[in-house]
Amino acid sequence: MAKILVVDDEADLELLIKQKFRRKIRENVYEFVFAQNGEEALLRVKEHPDLDIILSDINMPVMDGLTLLSHLPDANPMLKAVVVSAYGDMQNIRTAMNRGAFDFVVKPVDFEDLELTMEKTILYVKQLQDTIRAIKENNILKMYVDENVLSFMTHKEFENSLLKNEVVDATVLFIDVCGFTSITENVPANTVVNLINGLFDKIVTEIVAQGGHVDKFMGDAVMAVFRGDFHLDRAIDAALAVNEQLNNVEEITTGDKSYKPQIAVGINSGEMVSGNIGSESLRRLDYTVIGDAVNLAQRLQSAAKAGQIIITEETYHKAKESFRCERIGEVTLKNKAKPVTIYQVLE
Template identity: 35%
Template sequence: MTATILFVDDEPDLEALILQKFRRQIRDGQLALIFARDGLEALESLEQNPHVDMVVSDINMPRMDGLSLLAKLQEAEEKKSTIIVSAYGDMSNIRTAMNRGAFDFLTKPIDFADLDATIEKTIRHVEMLREVRRRQMEAERAHASLSRFFSPEIARRLAADVEGDGMEVQWRDVATLFTDITGFTSLVETAPPQTLGELLNEYVGGMTEIVFAHEGTVAKIIGDAIQVLFNAPGDQPDYATRAVACAHALDAWAQDFSARWKARGVNFGATRIGAHAGPALVGNFGGNRFFDYTAYGDTINTAARLEAANKHLGTRICVSASVAEGAENFHGRPVGDLMLRGRSEPLRAFEPLPQAKFEAPATAQYAEAFAKMEAGDAAAMPAFAALVGMHADDPLAGFHLKRLLNGAKGARMQLE
């Protein structure tokens, strides 16, 4: 690399001395030297030679002095590393120059050995800054490209290419969401391909944007189903709170999406969401040729089964107690103790509710009826019947009433 240096000094003999001193480096292509006699001439020279690597400037010069030149150089988008030269007795100006961003200083009369060493040090600094900028630009380009395909956090880590930065397979405590659409298989079989493509792209795009807004990681998209992780790959101490907030936002967006497409004559089903929190094996399971950042384990399976439980319960969102208890200011109502496939112990589940619905009188009425049912009180059946009578659009209350009418007792239930 040839380093280009701009010397700014009004002494008439300096140019010849400098050229004589650095003749070998100039001959070998290590240095290229440019000269200016004051600050204004230096700025004009920099416009014509933007590739200049560093500036060596005197302070006392006509028209524009070195301190004024330094101020102009620091205002530029690409700041030039500047060495200030002044008399030893002018230390106040040298201190001012250093405070204004000068890289180093030299005193007059110039010791050429000191000048040589200072230039070498400055060139190393310039090369280091260029390498940092180059890597930053490469990382930004890589991140922009990867962000088209991966969650922002995964894209950032992949672009940084830092080994062992959370992408390796490891056990982590996570919160995970599963989403699915009712009746999607039938829609696939009946909708024209062009309509289906537009619909699914808009749906998945909108859902993933919401996940990214809550800083979640999209682990999988399989058709209409989406798996989301929180607290992976980066640490998110409030992962349960994020999961609940994200579930509410996804639910609201999906309902609006369904209504818009229904107005266009397409019967798009409801989106169901399940969430659970606990340990999972998380990392890249794609081998050497593919990238597949995802999670496995009982926590993941349970979240998927809670999503499926919505179909029986009549709910759209169903979360486990680990999510409800871990989320800050959780608003919701108990669903019951679910005996899910693959689990030997019942799992307490909840239906998260928006704050307005949670504070409505019907929620308190439901809580009273549920408490009676959980206690085995025979008054639970008329309590749920009264609730359904006033709120026929409450499918969860209707689900419990049907159970009780069929002879079930308590809050434990087996879901197929």
């Protein structure tokens, strides 16, 4: 349905419009809103943000049609106006067009010509609305989908690639924002979301800087995957950088509550399965990694205290030439039959 604002000070025009377009009004093809001058029209634009087009006279009291045209870009830049006026001289037509009019119809009105002009204008506006909507949806999509995936989606092999599962050698990084749950019980929801999103931005910046891919956000934790050359070194560098970033963050105060952000990190390397995991019937699949190496990284994170970056002894032997680490000892981890020796990465 198209929503049309008619602006004219002729008292009988509203009745005439409703008579001429009664069938399309009844069939919900058109909906009309009426105003008697430009000033009133601007109020109607504010009241009806879903308006598609305007049919406006020129000569009206309070505010004329040409002045109205100059205000429309600020009131609603998506609206397009068709001027319907007895003042059809070239000067008025040129002034109307220069102020953004889409078309010009001369009175006395030929309603067949007017409807064709309306249909043309409505089609243009709908196409414009679809374009803007697509841009917005694309920007929203970018918030949820990796940029490389988005660019690849235009390729023909994209659909087949979604079915591809493989075993990869990679490093998984789990970062938990410590103590954040307690603050959620004492501050407004919007404040909580803004705080955690601000902290996540700092975390993500360092992950991306080291060539990592943010796999998912889980409550107040982040899971990231590093592949390619030196994936373990880059994951540890990212964790150290995040630790340093948050150490420099001042204490956050909300109301009478104070909070100093810290992280607990688990890192593990090894073989893992990469593919689309989820429910096809629900149409929700995550392109992610699974396997014992991934589970162990999460268990290490749960064993880490605030400010600690925890790795296994096996990972320590891979990283000890590049990083200074300290042995913590043995811990019992979920689903591990034997205690696991863990180390803390210091620098």
